[in-house]
Amino acid sequence: MDASELLEVLSPEGLRLLDSLPPWRASDDVVSSVAALRRQGHPPERVSAVLTQARLRARAEAKFGEFASRMLFTEAGLEQATRLNVAARHADRYRSAGLTSVADLGCGIGGDALAFAALDLDVLAVDRDEVTAAIASYNLSPWPSSRVRQGDAETADLTDVQGVFLDPARRTSGHSATKRIADPADWSPSLEVAFGYAERLPTGVKLGPGVDRDLLPRDAECQWISVDRDVVEAGVWFGPLARAGVGRSALVISASGAAELTAPADSEDVEVGDLGEWIYEPDGAVIRARLIGDLARSIDARTISRDIAWLSSDERVETPFAQGFRVLETLPLDERTLKRELRSRGIGRLEIKKRGVDVDPATFRKRLSLQGSGSATLVLTRVAGRHTALLCERA
Structure with a gap:
């Protein structure tokens, strides 16, 4: 999505059209849908942008549930966004630590920021991409205690916040067809910079589940989360956001609930034994x-x-x-x-x-x-x- 497409969606006519459409189904005929909307007099640029959003909203239900029906997305932003049930657990760490405000640096479309705001935390959401920041601003508009700035995570003014959350960009820039960046020094911000925030403020960093464990600090809590057997992230938590005595954690979330296995460090293996039934x-x-x-x-x-x-x-x-x-x-x-x-x-x-x-x-x-x-x-x-x-x- 480029700026012109976003302006089409954010226009009063675009938003009315988007909200008037029935929920998108995978079996829907795109050509027929475009033709029907064109016959109603909508310009082609608006039709294309609005139908793209309708398809993304349908896909986003798996991550955001009913919230997806009032949100906007980019392809890459949706793919990289935290699931709402996981983001809620992120937010609960800040609230449980007694913090009242948090900066979400590299906020993307605002998935985590939304969860922070929903728990009544004051949120400063920052993203360097203009279109992405605008979408985050729209998604966070129901919460007056949240604000979005376009800018670089490394230079953000953190004077008025008590904690920091980062999801370093680990893919090339763009709104679709992005590629993975292997070197943590090339992430935005780099992993060294992300962990460095912990020297100043309570900090949480979301990483990919396959992160090289040698890169993880020993003085932090590292939690891997799976949702319906799919490992979705590794969270690294510093200061009061880390739980006492927990160095390693596996949180398993499914339709039947959540369960967690915790330990101070990697556990010792058990002995090899006979194959049982x-x-x-x-x-x-x-x-x-x-x-x-x-x-x-x-x-x-x-x-x-x-x-x-x-x-x-x-x-x-x-x-x-x-x-x-x-x-x-x-x-x-x-x-x-x-x-x-x-x-x-x-x-x-x-x-x-x-x-x-x-x-x-x-x-x-x-x-x-x-x-x-x-x-x-x-x-x-x-x-x-x-x-x-x-x-x-x-x-």
Whole structure:
């Protein structure tokens, strides 16, 4: 989206048109929609900009729920925005620490700033991109205690704020088709600058879940968050925003609620043991936080091979921190053997999971020539150091 498109949307006519449209569905015919709006006398530039927003609002429901219906977006801004249920947890840290104001530096479209404002925190939201800052201003307009400035995070005036939140830009600039930037020194602001704010103010920094752990400071709380089994971020928290005694945390959020595993530091691994009747795949947040050992001890499980994130036990255990599978058969990781075994069982739908083996699941599935109406899960991994295939059913 460029400035001219945004002006079309923000015009009184554009906003009325956008709010008059029915919710966008993936099956809607774009050509027919454009033609219908053109027949009503709307200019092509306005129609294009408004329909783009309608599609983005529909996509944004997964992150923002009912709030999406009154927000504006860019493609890149929506992709990079924090989910509202996660942003609310960010905001709660500031409120619980007794802070009343926060600067959201590199605010994007305002997802986190919105959560801060909703908890009655005074918000200063800053973004260097003109269009993005304008969209953030629109999205935050229901909260008079929030204000948006276009500017550089590194030079923002923080005189009137008590805390800082940063989501450093880790992709190239632009509103769509951006590319990932690998070097933390090239992020905006750089990782060194972002962590440096903690020397002055209570600070929280949102990072990608795959961040190099060697870059993370030892004097901060590092929390990995997954939503519906998808690891979405690593949060680094300094000063009063960090919880006493918590150095590592895995927060698992699902439709049934949230659960958290915490520890002062990375947990010690458990010993490798025999393969039992049940195996467990730890949630990605638990793996990233390196709390697999604590999880294993909490469910009386052992690892099935050194440096492999699969656990095993002789009895089924319910835990929000892992998915369980019952082992039906232990087989060699041999294509012909597996093809024969799967065909004899009439398995035509096969979920393939792999860890510790060099196999492409999609390609491997095609080569198995599946037939039948049955379903199963095939785990390709190492057991006691040996490449193994575990035929399983989900718990």
